[in-house]
Amino acid sequence: MGLFNYNIEKYSPKQLVILPLVILAVSVILLALNMATTGMPVTPGIDFSGGTAVTIFSTDTKEQLQSTFAGYPLDDISEGVNDGYFLKFGAMDDTEFRSLSALIYQKFPDARVDQIGETFGKTLQSQAVLALIFSFIGMSIVVFLSFRTFVPSGAVVLSAFADIVMTAAVMNIVGIPLSLGTLAALLMLIGYSVDSDILLTNRVLKRQGKLNDKLAGAFHTGIIMTSTTFAAITAMFIVAWFGSVLILIEIAAVLLIGLVFDVMNTWLTNVGILKWYVLKGGGK
Amino acid sequence: MNKKELKALLTDWRVATLIILVVLSVIAINPHFDEQGNLTTNLQYGLDLQQGAWIQLEFQAEVVGFTTDRPLEEFLTDLSRNLDVEVVQVDSNHLEIRKYYSQADLEQVFIAAGGKITSYQPGVSKTTAEDVKRILENKINTLGTKDAKVNTLTGLNNVARYIRVELAGVDMKQAQEIVGKQGKFEIRIQTTGNQTEHVLSGETITSVQVPSQEPPGSDKWGVSFTLSDSGATAFRAAAIKYGATADPANHNLIMLLDNTTVYSAPLSEDLAGKLQSEDIRQLFASTGTGKYGSQQATNLEIHLRAGALPVDVTIAGSGGVTAPLGERYKMTAILAGICALIAVGFVIYYRYREPVIVLPMVLINASEIVILLGFISLVNFQMDLPTIAGLIAVLGTGIDQLVIITDEILHEGKVPSPNLYLKRLSRALGIIVVAAATVVIAMLPLVLMDLQALRGFAIITILGVLVGVLITRPAYGRIIMQILSK
Numbered sequence: 001m002g003l004f005n006y007n008i009e010k011y012s013p014k015q016l017v018i019l020p021l022v023i024l025a026v027s028v029i030l031l032a033l034n035m036a037t038t039g040m041p042v043t044p045g046i047d048f049s050g051g052t053a054v055t056i057f058s059t060d061t062k063e064q065l066q067s068t069f070a071g072y073p074l075d076d077i078s079e080g081v082n083d084g085y086f087l088k089f090g091a092m093d094d095t096e097f098r099s100l101s102a103l104i105y106q107k108f109p110d111a112r113v114d115q116i117g118e119t120f121g122k123t124l125q126s127q128a129v130l131a132l133i134f135s136f137i138g139m140s141i142v143v144f145l146s147f148r149t150f151v152p153s154g155a156v157v158l159s160a161f162a163d164i165v166m167t168a169a170v171m172n173i174v175g176i177p178l179s180l181g182t183l184a185a186l187l188m189l190i191g192y193s194v195d196s197d198i199l200l201t202n203r204v205l206k207r208q209g210k211l212n213d214k215l216a217g218a219f220h221t222g223i224i225m226t227s228t229t230f231a232a233i234t235a236m237f238i239v240a241w242f243g244s245v246l247i248l249i250e251i252a253a254v255l256l257i258g259l260v261f262d263v264m265n266t267w268l269t270n271v272g273i274l275k276w277y278v279l280k281g282g283g284k
Numbered sequence: 285m286n287k288k289e290l291k292a293l294l295t296d297w298r299v300a301t302l303i304i305l306v307v308l309s310v311i312a313i314n315p316h317f318d319e320q321g322n323l324t325t326n327l328q329y330g331l332d333l334q335q336g337a338w339i340q341l342e343f344q345a346e347v348v349g350f351t352t353d354r355p356l357e358e359f360l361t362d363l364s365r366n367l368d369v370e371v372v373q374v375d376s377n378h379l380e381i382r383k384y385y386s387q388a389d390l391e392q393v394f395i396a397a398g399g400k401i402t403s404y405q406p407g408v409s410k411t412t413a414e415d416v417k418r419i420l421e422n423k424i425n426t427l428g429t430k431d432a433k434v435n436t437l438t439g440l441n442n443v444a445r446y447i448r449v450e451l452a453g454v455d456m457k458q459a460q461e462i463v464g465k466q467g468k469f470e471i472r473i474q475t476t477g478n479q480t481e482h483v484l485s486g487e488t489i490t491s492v493q494v495p496s497q498e499p500p501g502s503d504k505w506g507v508s509f510t511l512s513d514s515g516a517t518a519f520r521a522a523a524i525k526y527g528a529t530a531d532p533a534n535h536n537l538i539m540l541l542d543n544t545t546v547y548s549a550p551l552s553e554d555l556a557g558k559l560q561s562e563d564i565r566q567l568f569a570s571t572g573t574g575k576y577g578s579q580q581a582t583n584l585e586i587h588l589r590a591g592a593l594p595v596d597v598t599i600a601g602s603g604g605v606t607a608p609l610g611e612r613y614k615m616t617a618i619l620a621g622i623c624a625l626i627a628v629g630f631v632i633y634y635r636y637r638e639p640v641i642v643l644p645m646v647l648i649n650a651s652e653i654v655i656l657l658g659f660i661s662l663v664n665f666q667m668d669l670p671t672i673a674g675l676i677a678v679l680g681t682g683i684d685q686l687v688i689i690t691d692e693i694l695h696e697g698k699v700p701s702p703n704l705y706l707k708r709l710s711r712a713l714g715i716i717v718v719a720a721a722t723v724v725i726a727m728l729p730l731v732l733m734d735l736q737a738l739r740g741f742a743i744i745t746i747l748g749v750l751v752g753v754l755i756t757r758p759a760y761g762r763i764i765m766q767i768l769s770k
């Protein structure tokens with residue numbers, strides 16, 4: 001595989017982990033800042049905060065649409081391809097919502113409208129946070145049970161944690177809200193990210209041979225795994241983009257961001273810690 | 285590969301299981317041409333892949349824990365009177381208040397009645413939620429809408445706060461009309477002048493007959509319905525109390541649906557007389573003569589049948605997808621799946637450069653999706669967009685694990701002896717099992733929690749992982765050994 005020429009043996013454990021640690025620290029700070037200003041580490045979408053999401057197809061310009069919906073609390077318009085538009089509205093009472101949906105269906109017959117009440121969103125929000133925490137704890141338990149040594153297991157869990165945190169930080173930066181879809185993607189990421197970590201740890205701890213050979217072998221396999229997943233999700237992203245299917249676009253985008261960080265966290269963070277652990281005499 | 289080897293391969297239990305499952309799945313999916321010559325399958329689609337609308341209702345009620353030193357009966361009567369609302373006992377220390385009150389308001393009323401609130405949760409008990417579900421289903425069926433699903437979202441502590449109605453084939457406006465009207469049915473009696481008093485609510489109506497003529501064969505239409513025992517007693521008591529039995533002409537019986545009068549007429553002389561002496565369970569509401577009377581009778585029948593929801597509801601969320609958009613989403617999703625599979629194929633080819641390895645990998649990957657789709661059609665699971673995202677995610681993890689197996693076996697580029705092969709295969713499977721376990725555990729909270737749409741995604745992902753670990757990976761291990769030993 002000639003795409004990546006990455007020589008793990010060249011670097012010391014300290015050199016390996018420094019970059020991801022800095023990024024992790026920055027990400028945590030960004031999430032904390034967001035938490036301080038909005039009350040949630042990741043900006044919640046309408047699934048969690050309430051509001052109305054509308055997908056329409058129209059040849060109108062953004063400005064024309066803005067004037068069409070001038071009487072309603074239009075928060076945001078984003079443009080897709082093929083004349084697709086994604087609109088977001090703030091809270092409305094029932095009468096206002098009914099008049100809005102009547103207007104939408106009259107002007108744009110093949111629209112999609114989803115309206116979530118604020119209280120329901122709040123109920124989901126707390127469940128979402130719980131789901132993330134339970135998932136993470138569950139994953140950690142499985143990892144610890146399978147390796148039964150603290151440092152390697154901790155490295156896997158830390159890498160997964162870093163994946164989620166960094167991805168969440170980037171979601172804030174590029175403006176992907178936390179929706180039911182992106183929550184699912186974050187949970188999926190927990191699964192994806194440990195895949196290559198487990199492969200790496202397994203190869204290094206349970207195989208015979210020279211450390212650097214084992215690392216290179218694991219990298220060879222691991223990077224192809226991530227590439228295939230990346231290819232599958234990229235395909236989904238592009239098709240969903242052309243079809244203007246917002247939920248698939250968001251899921252794919254979060255997975256792609258996460259996979260990039262996963263490469264870094266597996267082959268810098270996890271490798272770094274594991275190398276330090278083996279050089280110190282552990283794992284023999 | 286000669287015939288003998290091929291036969292050995294196909295009769296290997298791992299490979300045979302895979303093939304049998306794929307065949308069964310294709311039968312379950314049942315791709316066929318319908319009468320119009322369009323290709324269809326047994327797969328069922330959720331609301332975002334076909335025309336449909338959903339509405340989520342929030343119960344205007346709460347379940348509170350309470351304590352009181354007073355006799356329970358008296359306490360409940362006082363509470364119900366002070367709050368002017370129905371209070372239902374859920375269990376020995378929980379009450380359901382069938383109207384929205386804030387915790388602070390309720391606390392005061394409870395103290396005044398000689399009790400104390402120990403907990404407060406918006407929503408209704410599971411039993412009430414089930415009642416509402418049944419009533420809504422009946423109502424939707426009466427209105428002739430097909431393909432309706434009503435689900436209560438029961439949280440922790442068995443308190444349900446929301447109920448979700450999904451209607452396929454209708455747009456959001458229709459759905460709002462069907463469900464948004466709560467069908468709160470009430471019978472009141474005229475006391476003096478324009479004053480009326482509450483007599484019964486819809487729950488006391490136990491059965492409703494189809495519109496009929498009374499006397500039979502005449503042109504006078506009406507609907508007869510039956511009250512429960514307690515309803516009949518209450519009805520008689522009210523009729524006597526307000527003087528409707530003595531003077532029916534000045535005491536109309538009024539039926540209201542959502543506070544709109546749907547029926548108002550005096551008791552018949554005959555009925556008034558009978559009510560003086562006994563409870564009457566079988567009542568007949570006459571609606572008039574001719575076509576108008578018949579039409580009114582049909583409407584009244586629907587109102588009576590629709591019954592009342594015991595609790596008021598408000599719309600907490602709604603949405604809908606129109607037919608062309610649903611079609612577009614479906615096409616996009618199918619295309620995304622196919623493109624993902626092709627993309628995976630290219631990357632794998634780039635890595636191994638061996639069609640004999642790439643082809644089985646991609647086929648195994650595709651077979652996993654086929655088996656999952658077969659399962660989905662078998663259990664009538666509704667595919668929606670998150671489920672499809674889950675399928676594509678399964679595609680991604682699936683191929684990952686095939687790569688692990690292949691690389692583990694091809695370690696150092698040498699084709700291993702059968703013994704070493706088995707050792708390496710089991711080591712690869714070991715890695716896979718751990719990875720699979722983490723995915724299953726990570727998805728489990730979504731299956732157990734009521735995060736709606738995500739449940740489908742989580743179930744499919746978990747199933748996909750299980751199908752992979754139990755069926756397709758072992759089969760792949762067997763097939764790749766055959767191929768590599770060439």
